[in-house]
Amino acid sequence: MTSASDVMTFENAATMGLSRDEWDLINQRLGRTPNLCELGIFSAMWSEHCSYKSSKKWLKTLPIDGPQVIEGPGENAGAVDIGDGLAAIFKIESHNHPSFIEPYQGAATGVGGILRDVFTMGARPVALLNALRFGAAEHEKTRHLVGGVVLGIGGYGNCIGIPTVGGEVNFDKSYNGNILVNAMAVGLANSDRIFRSAATGPGNPVIYVGAKTGRDGIHGATMASAEFSDETESKRPTVQVGDPFTGKLLMEACLELMASDSVLSIQDMGAAGLTSSSVEMASKGGLGMEIDLDLVPAREENMSAYELMLSESQERMLMVLKPDATETARAIFNKWDLDFMPIGRVTETGRLILLKDGGTACDIPIGPLVDDAPEYDRPHGDAPTRKQLASSDITNDAPITNMLKTMLGHVDLASRRWIYEQYDSQVMADTIAGPGGDAALVRVHGSKRGLAMSTDCTPRYVEADPKMGGAQAVAEAYRNLSAIGATPLAITNNLNFGNPEKPEIMTQLVESVLGMGDAARQLDTPVVSGNVSLYNETDGKAIQPCPVIGMVGVIENVDDAVGNCFVAADQDIFVIGQSDKADDGWLGASIYQQHHGDDGIYAPPPLDLVAEQKTGSFVRQQILGGGINAAHDIADGGLAVAIAEMAMRSGFGAEIAVPKTGNLHGWAFGEDQARFVVTTADSQALIAAAKEAGIDITKLGMVSDQGELKFGDNDTISIADLNAVFEGCIPALMAG
Amino acid sequence: MTLSALRVAIIVFPGSNCDRDMMVAIEQLTSRRPALVWHKEASLDAADLVIIPGGFSFGDYLRCGALAGRSPIMNAVLDHAARGGAVMGICNGFQILTETGMVPGVLIRNAGLKFSCRNVGLRPCETLASPFTAGLDLGEDLTIPIAHNEGNYFADADELDRIEGNGQVAFRYAASDAGGPVNPNGASRDIAGVLSSNGRVLGMMPHPERAMSKLHGGTDGAKFLLKSLEALVS
């Protein structure tokens, strides 16, 4: 190989995060000791981030099939059939560690990366969402991190011109030293024009396009697979810098080229850059690849083979073109002022061969890089059982509205407007419902069809009961889509957990994946893509587990969708999924419990997936048939919060009857699942339909034009007062 | 002339991202698809209206609109305007117009230092004769979305007095149902849109092409664009 001093030892391997066993296996498969570049390639491919070595066994238990599925997990993104010959292509991805180190660039490159995953498949991205978790509001770093991440998400999405239409954000002290930044992108393609990454045709040219390669983010995949400590923070690896302008040009150039019938296979350069893209393309095609690294467009001088292969410079792609298409392709990339360089060819050898400076810098069989990647069955146990919390142990007699005002004015529930107004949610002019609703709704350009989407997870449930929490994330997303009238189709997921080598963390992962699978099966929303982010720990302390669900669904005619605002005074307000006998509610693991300063971990509300499906389907049907004209799912904060949100967003008030007996706070703030608040113009018909479907329905009260929210006879608050605390909270936090 | 005879050209820069939206909006109103003209073109076919759309031309690098303002096509646009041709710049298009001096003033960073995407109220002002304002009712505010980071209109006091005196202020921000502060970006004297001294060139920050139907949440964008297009054909 290149030089003797380049011969690696186990010590080198260890600094790259490889274990002794893994080191031995590499030597055995190669029949010799690897050099630096080769070792770097192995360590990247075998990192948790690229190989899913701790989670693979469990990911295999997730349902991935269904008549709607065109492409399940394994490609750059998943694809589902949405009718009219179109496919929705989507995926979610984490950029947690980079965003903690450099919030702006970390978040921006997270968005850029997930967009590339989607347009690599031939889809034009039409929507972005995100799921964010920050530390406690009062933690010294939170303000800086929130500000930077939001700026970064907007900085990339706004500039490239894809609307950011939804997301979620929570605050909890367990994220003080390890925030979560998950970005989701959704695109549209013709179902018969989807591009994949398997290399084909030995001899075909391998083309590098996009931006030049620099020394940024070298070995990011390994970093993303390591725990955080104060030391890593001070090491400060060169972070990647996003360039949304070049990203936009790359997107337009790729989509233009893909329309020209020149591309055989294509893969973006994400984590582990040129390494993972070349290895994955070759491996999926069962072929080999030979690349001349001297031809790789470089931004800096004297870059080594190791650096070129492991750089995570942004806005780059690798493609295999039809042999006679090179000039067509070159012309397109020139037009968009992007680098275009044939750097190698597909081979039959099954080996990755890298040439540099007239020598061979790397020669390794591709098989072991992928097939021999370790797969662990890490020890795990049973999730702890949790005590149930009785309402009477925690509630008091304060008026409902007092409590409501406190809760709505807290970061857990306050308006996210400060965040989402920094995102362009309308560019492309097809956004029908942007941030602020239950699910976002984006029209399929030039048609009446709509794509609905939402991201959801309730980490405090997952912590209390990982199986319930994993399932609940799916159920909540399902409810959010149902609440606007859209039919859920499929999900993508982002598993954010701590160190899987700890059995209690592994238990969280296993249980929540099992729960997620159960829910996905019951609700007929198979998993088509996803991402795993482990080692989310700081100095040995894990985050609250956060398996985020991104769900996509469809509505035939966007005119039929409803929002979560009251639409007219004097209309009846109902709760669906709750009997008229209910006079208490489930407060364990609720926001209400949190706000009473009880930080015990209690059993979360039980989840009945059959009930979720029944109520969700009922609400959808009623919306589409015109029987419901506003709907809001009940989630964080319970019934009272749901009603207050509908009032604040509409400007109307409401008069709500309260139960005569029971526990009033339990009733108002309990987080029992599978419920919706709805309004209708025809109460009789709605009640009759619910009876017939065997679904509980209870009249709560009426919409009023009084600008007040009234619970019973003498507990009243003005909507303006509620709005002031609801809208004021996050701006005040961010102003410091 | 009928609306469908109106020749509209939309200039596309690398990084433009509201070009398609504007094309769809104009086609909705005129039933004729506007021409999209790439920034490297040196000339412009005869057009009754040239639109410079929103987006992030050249990534907003250096200054918003600076690099686009020096693109080859802009010489043709300047010639078109010099002949009295109508030009409308929306958002980044407005920034490009100020960079080339086609409308007075400059657009600097929002006073809140944040990108802002939301509905604003837009008050039509009394202006010199202009196809862009001729059809608007002075008493009737419009609601149209903004989405920008550099929409803070700036000119010195003398210049402001001058353009106000000439009737070159087309729109000011006004209160809207959407709430939030009236002036979303710190713009001098609440100015949201200005005209050239002959009234044939308009730059404005809000995006009418995003308020074209009930599904967008409002139709005031369509109303404004239609009035402008009608004035141009009459």
Added chain:
Amino acid sequence: MQAIVNISLKEGVLDPQGRAISHSLNDLGFSEVGDVRVGKQILLEIDETDPARLRQRVARMCETLLSNTVIEDYSIDIPDEQ
């Protein structure tokens, strides 16, 4: 040869970013900080060997593109001139 262009906002032009920085610094305990103005510094590598001609060319670049002379002033520094 290298040229450095410093671009600053003209006096009288509002600098919201500078103001925000000044406030933040005050809040962080740097109470001695008064006015803050933010400008740009552009470093150009230029294929030119004559400092005088370099200065002339860079001035042209400033007038045509680098600075917006309505609100900005510029100054040019050619390190090799000294």
Added chain:
Amino acid sequence: MQAIVNISLKEGVLDPQGRAISHSLNDLGFSEVGDVRVGKQILLEIDETDPARLRQRVARMCETLLSNTVIEDYSIDIPDEQ
């Protein structure tokens, strides 16, 4: 007293803005322009009379707020020091 802080991207960090400017200058006929890097120049008015202490305080400001030390370098210039 005045302090000038120049903030530039660390070497090796991508400067997309610089690249775009360089391209534009080339297109505008300044073909001699090669690499361009864009930094910030921050001018601070500070109520402090001792240049040495001033430099110390400004360095603290750079570390805490003015520069993003993950990707940027800074340098401080105190004109009154000379």
